[in-house]
Amino acid sequence: MGSLFLYLLRELFPGNKFQFKSDGDVYTLVIDKPRVEDSGKYTLDLGGVQSTAFLTVEPPDPNFKFVRNLQRYIDGYLKEDVSLECQVNSHKAIVHWYHGDTQAEESEHYTIGKDMMGICRLTIQRPVRFRKKLKPMNHTEKDKIIMEVETDYPDAEVKWFKGDEEIKPDGKHVKIMSEGRKHQLVIKSAKLVDAGEFTAKSNSDSTSAPLNVSYLNKYIKGLGDVEGVEREKVVLEVELADHTAPCSWFFGEKMIEPNERIEIKNLGGGKHQLIINSAELEDEGDYFCKSGRLESQGHLTVIKGESKPKIKFDGPVVGPVSKPLTFEVPYKVSGKKQTEMQAKLFRNGKPLSSKDVEIVIKDKVVQYKIKKPSRDQTGDYEIKLSNGQGEETKKVFINMQGGWDLVGETTPDTLTYKCEDLIPKRKYRFRVKAVNKLGESEPGMSKAEILAKDPWDEPGKPGNVELTDWDKDHADLKWTKPESDGGAPITGYVIEFKVGRSLASYHCRHLRA
Known part of the structure; x- marks a missing residue:
């Protein structure tokens, strides 16, 4: 079966660079002196059956060396920064610094750096101490907060932290400023979430303090004028924005303490009540609720309660x-x-x-x-x-x-009767009934009512009473006759006097007419 080696789908041929070997079912591709550019996909094709592998050729290790050595001797000043420099032929070189046999690591005491030119620098920093440290702070929402420290040397680097996290200024809510020895962290408008532990760090010192941010307290509902009724319950109530803020109650300038008649309640949610059970008229006046620097005032009017009938x-x-x-x-x-x-x-x-x-x-x-x-x-x-x-x-x-009262009886021959013990000024009517052995007749009625009174009335009052003469032991008077004598001749006059504005009067003389 014919074999075929491919590189990136390009057929390879045996020569100085590539050699092919086969031993039974084992096929080998040998690459002589591979280079980085030989990396890629290689394929063995056996009659249409393929096997693929990827080759990665790493570049050879670079030959790093120092092109500028450290100065053999360097002079520096006590408590001042000192920098050491050298240079390597590539910025990729890994450089370690040693103090004697001890490796120097990046720290508050050492600053280690290297630039693109291969210049390596170790700065031995002077120790910076804080002369003025942070103090605990209590602020209210929307306050401007300034945290300030002072170092023993000007222009020292100071970093700020909240908890373990370094603070990065945003220019809007948080600013970090340094001038000479003074270093400030400025929070423009405090929020509740700004509360926490703050730390300022130098290369060899640190100072920490807590910041507490309270609600921007205000009266959501303040005291107003209240009207109460004597002997009834009166409730004065306020509501604060800060649900944790305490408050005190005052009547005028006197602080109110709870007793069996007066209750002071914190209802939660910022609501506070002063309860006066069975109000008294003396409870009327100005009341104050004070919470920190906040104050709310109201006037209580106590209306007199009902009296008994x-x-x-x-x-x-x-x-x-x-x-x-x-x-x-x-x-x-x-x-x-x-x-x-x-x-x-x-x-x-x-x-x-x-x-x-x-x-x-x-x-x-x-x-x-x-x-x-x-x-x-x-x-x-x-x-x-x-x-x-x-x-x-x-x-x-x-x-x-109940109608008619029996006042008397007469004999058959007596046709008159004197009715006595009448009540003066009361009106009466009379009737008379005849009686025989069979009973009483229908009554005979008087024609009209009569008023029980004398036939005559009292005389009218004398007129034109005047003083005609007086001295230390006498006074002369004169007057005119009454317009009416009441139906009977006037028989005389009674003269009386009273001393000053006394309520008592005195009989002076009774003159006969």
Whole structure:
């Protein structure tokens, strides 16, 4: 079977460079002195059956050598940088530096470099110490933060780190500035995520300090003017943007401490409450909530709560039994209404039921309606009004007039009667019935009501009372007669005096007309 060797699909021929060998089923291609350009795909073709291999020829190792040696002697100054230089024939050469038998590695003490010209440089750096170190910092969101260190030598290299990560300035949020011995890390507008451990490093020293960034606290909801009612609960509430910020409460300039009547609560989420249980009139005034440098002020007005009812009614109550007896009892409750008022009517120490009396409480009066009055219900009653603050009672006489009262009887021959013990200023009507063995007749009625009073009235008041003369021990008066004598001749005059603004008056003399 014929064999064929191919290179990149190009047939190869035996010669000085390529030799073909076969031993049974083993076929060998020999390449004499291969070069890098001989790399590629090689194929053995045996009657259409192919086997492929890839050859990679590496270039020979370069011959690196120094073309410029280190100076044998170099002078330097204490605590100053010193640089050593040499040059190799290729920048690809790998160069190691040694101090005695110890290899020098890139570090804070050594700076090692090599350029494209093959110039190798080792700089022995002076040790840089921090004269001014970082201190712990507390800032608020959006603050401008300046971290500053100071080295013992000007123009030293200082690197900044947050945690283990080196800080790269972006020119917008973070800047790194150096001038002489001063080195600054500037955060233009602090964010919460900027908090952490910051470190400044030189070649031989470091300084670290924490940065704490707090919420930019403000009152989302501040105190306003609040109106409360005496004896009721009053709640003052604020809401802070910083959910972790504490706050203190003040009444005027005095700090408020919790007690059995006053509660101070942190509800979480920035919400804080001052709760005044059972407010008093003395609680009225200005209140302050302070959180750090923040302050919110509000005014609490405490309205007087309701008083117990005061009954403004003396009676008596008079009414017929022919229809329900209705009367109204005026009352007064000062302050703001807080509880419902109750009203009852008592007789003999027991309250009348709703079956006997209907009670309607209105704004300023209580209306009582005795549904079925009768003469035997006439007597002393007790009115009781009450609310959450107390009660007041008042006795009242209720007269349920049941028609006609028997005042007397006469013999068949006596056709006159004197009715005595009438109540002055009250109106009366009279009737008379005849009686025989079969019973009473229909009554004969008086034509009109009469008013129980004297036939005559009191005289009118004297007019034009004047002082005509006076001295240290006397005064002369004169006056004119009343316009009316009341139907009876005037029998005299009574003269009285009062000293200064005294409430007492004194009888001076009774003059007969």
